[in-house]
Amino acid sequence: MIPLYHDFTDETVLVFGGGPVGARKARRFAREANVVVVSPEFAADGYGEAELVRAAPDAGTVAGWFDRTDPALAVAATDVDPVNEAVEREARNRGTLINRADHSGERGPGGVVVPATVRDGGVAVSISTGGASPALSKELRKRIEGELDGAGELAAITADVRSELKARGVDPARRRRAVRAAVQSPRVWKDLGTGVSNARQTVDAVVDAALGEKS
Numbered sequence: 001m002i003p004l005y006h007d008f009t010d011e012t013v014l015v016f017g018g019g020p021v022g023a024r025k026a027r028r029f030a031r032e033a034n035v036v037v038v039s040p041e042f043a044a045d046g047y048g049e050a051e052l053v054r055a056a057p058d059a060g061t062v063a064g065w066f067d068r069t070d071p072a073l074a075v076a077a078t079d080v081d082p083v084n085e086a087v088e089r090e091a092r093n094r095g096t097l098i099n100r101a102d103h104s105g106e107r108g109p110g111g112v113v114v115p116a117t118v119r120d121g122g123v124a125v126s127i128s129t130g131g132a133s134p135a136l137s138k139e140l141r142k143r144i145e146g147e148l149d150g151a152g153e154l155a156a157i158t159a160d161v162r163s164e165l166k167a168r169g170v171d172p173a174r175r176r177r178a179v180r181a182a183v184q185s186p187r188v189w190k191d192l193g194t195g196v197s198n199a200r201q202t203v204d205a206v207v208d209a210a211l212g213e214k215s
């Protein structure tokens with residue numbers, strides 16, 4: 001399996017099954033997509049901003065929900081095998097991405113896994129075991145959680161620096177050297193998250209030094 005980051009803005013994610021697993025996937029995708037959860041019961045803790053539709057489609061009526069919502073991704077998270085199978089089949093017929101929450105191992109065309117994810121601002125690190133051991137993905141996620149502190153802030157600062165250097169016409173090789181120096185600098189990392197404009201100033205000093213300019 002090959003990891004990709006997918007932009008779900010303005011897209012719909014259709015979740016079948018409103019148990020703890022369906023709810024977890026709904027929360028995950030609702031941060032960006034329009035999420036519709038179809039289930040006869042909604043007993044779990046939270047579904048984010050998802051739209052909840054009370055219904056219990058069988059294998060024959062699953063397709064109608066695809067017609068109504070036109071999803072970019074379908075999640076099969078019911079505890080009814082033939083329904084999960086029908087969701088997968090329908091997604092595949094339409095070329096829609098499919099996440100079988102009840103199924104490890106082989107995925108087939110359009111099959112995707114939901115990874116364990118750590119975020120800091122716009123920075124995300126995702127972990128998958130290719131479906132072999134979700135508990136291990138979760139454990140590894142916990143171990144790296146603290147490692148990303150400040151990465152979101154540094155990504156935002158260096159994004160600004162990159163466009164400023166581009167606008168000033170600094171050539172690509174020197175730009176690359178300067179941005180690399182900034183992300184590698186222990187002084188920069190020390191100043192991230194201190195709540196003042198320290199980090200930006202430190203980045204500017206490191207960038208100026210790398211470009212051979214006085215700060």
Ligand SMILES: C[C@@]1(CC(=O)O)c2cc3[nH]c(cc4nc(cc5[nH]c(cc(n2)[C@H]1CCC(=O)O)[C@@](C)(CC(=O)O)[C@@H]5CCC(=O)O)C(CC(=O)O)=C4CCC(=O)O)c(CCC(=O)O)c3CC(=O)O
Binds near residue numbers: 024099
């Ligand atoms: C294939 C996959 C499909 C998919 O859902 O995309 C899948 C499938 C299954 N999970 C099962 C069980 C558990 N899943 C978790 C937890 C998570 N599972 C997630 C993803 C995935 N789970 C995909 C593969 C990811 C990879 O490649 O590693 C995470 C990472 C993301 C998320 O779901 O948000 C989230 C952690 C989030 C976090 O905390 O960071 C725990 C741990 C716990 O609950 O503490 C357990 C119990 C322990 C265990 O069994 O390992 C079962 C058996 C059900 C049964 O036996 O009845 C199946 C079905 C099967 O194996 O057939």
Ligand SMILES: NC(=O)C1=CN([C@@H]2O[C@H](COP(=O)(O)OP(=O)(O)OC[C@H]3O[C@@H](n4cnc5c(N)ncnc54)[C@H](O)[C@@H]3O)[C@@H](O)[C@H]2O)C=CC1
Binds near residue numbers: 016041
């Ligand atoms: N991917 C993951 O991380 C995990 C996956 N699983 C698997 O995912 C599946 C769901 O897990 P849980 O949420 O814990 O199960 P659950 O049994 O608590 O929830 C299943 C939900 O599906 C609903 N449902 C039943 N028939 C339906 C229908 N015809 N259409 C739509 N919804 C219907 C039920 O009302 C219930 O809300 C299970 O098959 C389990 O094997 C379980 C644990 C973790």
